[in-house]
Amino acid sequence: MKKLLAAALAGVAMIAAPAQAQDNDGKVQVKVLGTYVAPDGEITDLRTDIVGLPAGTQTEANDNFVPTLAIEYFVSPNISIETICCVTQHDVDAVSGLPGAELVSDAKLIPATFTAKYHFDVGGAKPYLGAGATYFWWIDVEPGAATIPLGVTETTLSDEFGFVLQAGIDVPINDSGLGFTLDAKRYFVDTTARWYAGNTLAIETEHKLDPWVLSAGFAYRF
Known part of the structure; x- marks a missing residue:
């Protein structure tokens, strides 16, 4: 995935460089994007297990494709601050121990994200690098179908802070501010999953999320 992304960015830069479209020096840029979210979801720690999960149980979260809105403010010609708005939804399934078992269903996440970006002017296309902070806010989490027969009545995923690295190209x-954009983010954030049977904590696990978030779309700077 990393090699494919690098090749795509390089290809767009080579195509765009000769165009030499006039720079637009507006302070605000709005982007409408299609975004592919590819989380990890593996268990890194099993803290509580009163139901007796099979040894070696491991999980993964499914990928998703969502629309995304990004708003960016340029504090100087080369430095900007960006935030994004989207809601992404994921299931968590077992891939070993209980292969195919759905453990978390339709977990909805708002990945509140702020990054600071540095833009390189290479004549036409403008590649950039960025870094920042994120807060993963879970707004709805349902027990997976495989957990309900075990008596699970509630599932939660903990909201957590993390950090994010970013690279892309505009x-x-x-010459009126319209542009095409490619963007890649790598998040580094964990979550604690808890399954309750009534008021009893039945299972508690720590999960590595660390998603790749790849976007493409259109930008307008004004």
């Missing part, structure tokens, strides 16, 4: 389409 390619001007015309």
Whole structure:
């Protein structure tokens, strides 16, 4: 995935460089994107287990494709601050121990994210690098189908802070602020999953999420 992303960014830069579209020096840029979210979801620690999970049980979260809105403010020609808005939904399934068992269903996440970005002016296209902070806010989590027969009545995923690295490229389409953009983020954040049977904590596990978030779409700077 890393090699594919690097090749895509390099290809867009080579195509865009000769165009030499006029720079737009607006302070605000809005991006409408299609975003592919690819989390990990593996268990890194088993803290509580009163139901007796099979030895070697491991999990993963499914990928998702969602629309995303990004808003960016330029504090100088080369430095900007960006935030994104989206809601992504994921299931968590067992891949070993209980292969195929759905443990978490339709978990909805708001990944509140702020990054600071540095833009390189290479004549036309503008690649950038960024880094920042994120807060993963779970707004709805349902017990997976495989846990309900075990008596599970509630499942939660803990809200957590993390950090994010970013790279991408903005390619001007015309001299009125319209552009095409490619963006890649790598998040580093964990969550604690808890399954309750009534008021009893039945299972508690720590999970590594660390998703890749890959986006493409259109930008307008004004």
